[in-house]
Amino acid sequence: MYKIYKRSLFTLIYNSSLFLLLIIGIQNSSEKSKLKFLNQETINLPISFIIGTSFIAGSIFGNLFSYNLIKKN
Numbered sequence: 001m002y003k004i005y006k007r008s009l010f011t012l013i014y015n016s017s018l019f020l021l022l023i024i025g026i027q028n029s030s031e032k033s034k035l036k037f038l039n040q041e042t043i044n045l046p047i048s049f050i051i052g053t054s055f056i057a058g059s060i061f062g063n064l065f066s067y068n069l070i071k072k073n
Contacts, residue, residue: 011063015056022052 029046036042 007063011060015060018052018056018059022049022056026052 026046026048029048031047032044033047033050034041034044035050
C-alpha cells in the first residue's frame with residue numbers, strides 16, 4: 001500500500017511541475033486555435049497549451065489505470 005501512495009505522490013509532483021513549465025513556456029506563443037468539444041468551441045488557446053495539457057492528462061489517466069491493474073492482481 002505504501003508503494004501506491006509513493007507512486008501517486010511522485011506522479012502528482014511530476015505532472016504539476018510539467019504543467020508549471022508548460023505555463024511558463026507558452027507565454028510567447030503566438031499561434032492560437034479554437035478547440036471544438038461536444039459541439040462547443042473554446043476561446044483561442046495556444047496550440048502548445050492544448051498539446052501539453054493533453055499529454056499531462058494522458059499521463060495522469062495512464063497512471064490511474066495502472067493502479068487499477070495493480071489492485072486487481
